[in-house]
Amino acid sequence: GQNIDQPTEMTATEGAIVQINCTYQTSGFNGLFWYQQHAGEAPTFLSYNVLDGLEEKGRFSSFLSRSKGYSYLLLKELQMKDSASYLCAGADSNYQLIWGAGTKLIIKP
């Protein structure tokens, strides 16, 4: 079957670093996406990994290990506006996204 697992909720402090993990099982694999979704709003694209390794984009980085079926999203220098849900989604052999349930990130001052 196809499955994406990520923690339900995480809490971190403003200015700190947080890592959100995601493990996946998909029928075929065409990459791993991370999206950010603020409450009541649409998801917005953060990153895409299809090869092993770390992709850095400003304060956000995403890592992929295909052999382990594992990815993480790393957020540095946390700001209050980073409070949101972070959705991990794997693209299967038909390029359709299999979505995780999302990780709600709470940032405290």
Next chain:
Amino acid sequence: DTEVTQTPKHLVMGMTNKKSLKCEQHMGHRAMYWYKQKAKKPPELMFVYSYEKLSINESVPSRFSPECPNSSLLNLHLHALQPEDSALYLCASSQDGGVYNEQFFGPGTRLTVL
């Protein structure tokens, strides 16, 4: 223009009503998607149009009827909905539904069925 627009933003309808949700993009994308999202849940894929042809229908009840009049527009026609259909309906588009294709989401239509 890197935006996907959706109308209306909010919709309240009775179980006997007929209404339509509209989605538009002008990025030249050839794949368009309808998702349904319940609170605190991930988006659930409903339909995918690729090059204006319905390519995926995820066993959605017939009371939801998609339409793709042209490559920029996507409609979702609603008829005889149930209260459990109340949700956020998201439209998305991507270049062509293939590899490396990030999906751009519209702001969604919040639907309440009474």
